[in-house]
Amino acid sequence: xxxxxxxxxxxxxxxxxxxxxxxxxxxxxxxxxxxxxxxxxxxxxxxxxxxxxxxxxxxxxxxxxxxxxxxxxxxxxxxxxxxxxxxxxxxxxxxxxxxxxxxxxxxxxxxxxxxxxxxxxxxxxxxxxxxxxxxxxxxxxxxxxxxxxxxxxxxxxxxxxxxxxxxxxxxxxxxxxxxxxxxxxxxxxxxxxxxxxxxxxxxxxxxxxxxxxxxxxxxxxxxxxxxxxxxxxxxxxxxxxxxxxxxxxxxxxxxxxxxxxxxxxxxxxxxxxxxxxxxxxxxxxxxxxxxxxxxx
Ligand code: AMP
Numbered sequence: 001x002x003x004x005x006x007x008x009x010x011x012x013x014x015x016x017x018x019x020x021x022x023x024x025x026x027x028x029x030x031x032x033x034x035x036x037x038x039x040x041x042x043x044x045x046x047x048x049x050x051x052x053x054x055x056x057x058x059x060x061x062x063x064x065x066x067x068x069x070x071x072x073x074x075x076x077x078x079x080x081x082x083x084x085x086x087x088x089x090x091x092x093x094x095x096x097x098x099x100x101x102x103x104x105x106x107x108x109x110x111x112x113x114x115x116x117x118x119x120x121x122x123x124x125x126x127x128x129x130x131x132x133x134x135x136x137x138x139x140x141x142x143x144x145x146x147x148x149x150x151x152x153x154x155x156x157x158x159x160x161x162x163x164x165x166x167x168x169x170x171x172x173x174x175x176x177x178x179x180x181x182x183x184x185x186x187x188x189x190x191x192x193x194x195x196x197x198x199x200x201x202x203x204x205x206x207x208x209x210x211x212x213x214x215x216x217x218x219x220x221x222x223x224x225x226x227x228x229x230x231x232x233x234x235x236x237x238x239x240x241x242x243x244x245x246x247x248x249x250x251x252x253x254x255x256x257x258x259x260x261x262x263x264x265x266x267x268x269x270x271x272x273x274x275x276x277x278x279x280x281x282x283x284x285x286x287x288x289x290x291x292x293x294x295x296x
Contacts, residue, residue, distance in 0.1 A: 001084045003091045006098055007139050013090045014053060014140055022050040022089075024143035027169075029136055032056040032093075033073040033187035034082045037177040041146040042086040044174050053140050054083050055092040057099060062128025073190050092139075099135065107131045110157050110164070113252050117153050117271050118282065121242050129154060130161050137169055145169050150176045150184050152269055152284045156250035176283075178204065184283045196276040199236040203272055203283040206232035206244075210270055211285060214261060215292050222246045223257040225270065233274060242273035242280060249286050261289040 004010045014025060026049030028041045034056075045052045056079055063069035076093065083091050107127050113119075114126035137145065147155050155173045162171055177185050182204035183197070192200060206229045213219035219228050229244040246261075247254055249269040255261070261268065271284040 001080075001088055001091060003080065003093060005093055005095065007094070010053075010090070010092045010139055014051065017051040017089065024049045025051045025053060025140065026172075027136060027140050027142035027145045028052065028054045028088070029133060029145065029147075030054060030056055031058045031072065031187065032079050033075055033190075034079045035177075035185045035187065037148055037150060037185040039082060039086045040177050041148060041174050042083065042088055044172065045144065045146050046087040048144055048172070051089050052087055053090045053092060053142065054088040055094075055136055055140075056083075057092075057094055057132070059099070059128060059132045060096055061100070061104065061131060062125050064122055064124065067122070068188075068191075073187055092136075099132070104131070108134045108161060108165075110160050113153070113157050113160055116247065116252050116254075117243060117245060118273060119153070121273060121280075126154070126157050130157060133158060134161065134165075134167075137167055142169050144172050146172045146174055148176065149173050149284070149286065150186070150282070152249065152271065152286060153252065156252055159250060182208070184281075186281065188279055188281065191279040192276060196238055196279065199238045200274075200276055200281055202233050202236040202239055203274055203281060206272070207270055207283060207285040211287065211292065214287075214289055217293065220260050220262070221258050222255045222261065225261065226257075229270060229272065233272070238276050240275040242275060243271070244274075245269075245271050247271065262293045264289055 002013050004013050026045035028045055030038050058072050060069050108130040109127050119126050159171050210225050210228050219225045225246050233239050247269055249267045267286050267288050269284050269286045273282045
């Protein structure tokens with residue numbers, strides 16, 4: 001495994017692998033403090049690609065002024081061990097000055113999709129994400145890029161960017177990896193106190209309960225499902241709901257409150273963002289109501 005820190009070294013390393021016939025090239029962008037969710041992306045990339053590039057970069061321009069950029073957990077030594085174990089060929093760890101040597105004046109902005117859910121609570125966040133991912137795509141020119149559905153809105157936004165701008169890369173969405181008790185893995189889980197960690201289980205539990213309610217016909221409309229999600233989450237006293245929404249996926253269009261979910265044609269997403277103390281956690285479930293309800 002090669003560790004590179006400059007764009008020049010990165011281009012040279014990827015070029016060498018391509019020249020040696022080691023394609024296709026897969027890219028796994030991360031912010032580090034790696035866990036099994038990131039490992040699952042590396043493994044998927046390894047199945048499909050001759051060369052797997054992982055980037056580790058805590059991207060300042062996707063954090064708001066009062067967010068956790070400085071405090072974001074970092075552990076380079078542990079990250080490199082995991083990357084090597086899970087089959088990365090090249091790891092790119094740039095300093096902020098390497099990625100942004102001067103004030104950036106060009107940004108990629110995807111409209112509409114970025115104004116909902118996390119985009120509403122974190123203004124400018126997705127502009128930072130699309131800009132850094134576009135930079136990484138230009139540096140690596142990967143054939144495939146791997147993203148977790150834990151950040152489902154990010155997947156929807158990046159797909160739109162790639163389609164709109166004819167970027168020559170395929171976005172590969174990967175399933176959410178969870179702890180045995182249901183909590184979605186996240187680098188931010190380390191911020192949680194023992195009590196918050198316990199109460200945070202309400203996220204995945206509320207999603208499972210709402211899914212069963214649709215399956216069994218106990219909740220039929222968007223309003224009913226949203227109310228069910230909110231009442232389950234509110235049973236945890238430490239939970240402070242940022243949003244609990246039901247939208248179409250990947251378009252992220254709102255559905256009328258009294259609209260019967262089984263009549264939607266495609267997939268829907270139940271998306272949650274909930275604060276526990278200073279930590280904001282997200283989780284979601286994507287499914288096709290028509291198929292789920294038909295199972296009963
Ligand atoms: P991050 O380092 O948090 O920016 O995440 C880097 C990539 O890993 C993103 O594509 C995330 O969606 C993905 N990821 C993070 N947590 C998980 C998880 N629990 N399951 C699957 N993918 C994840």
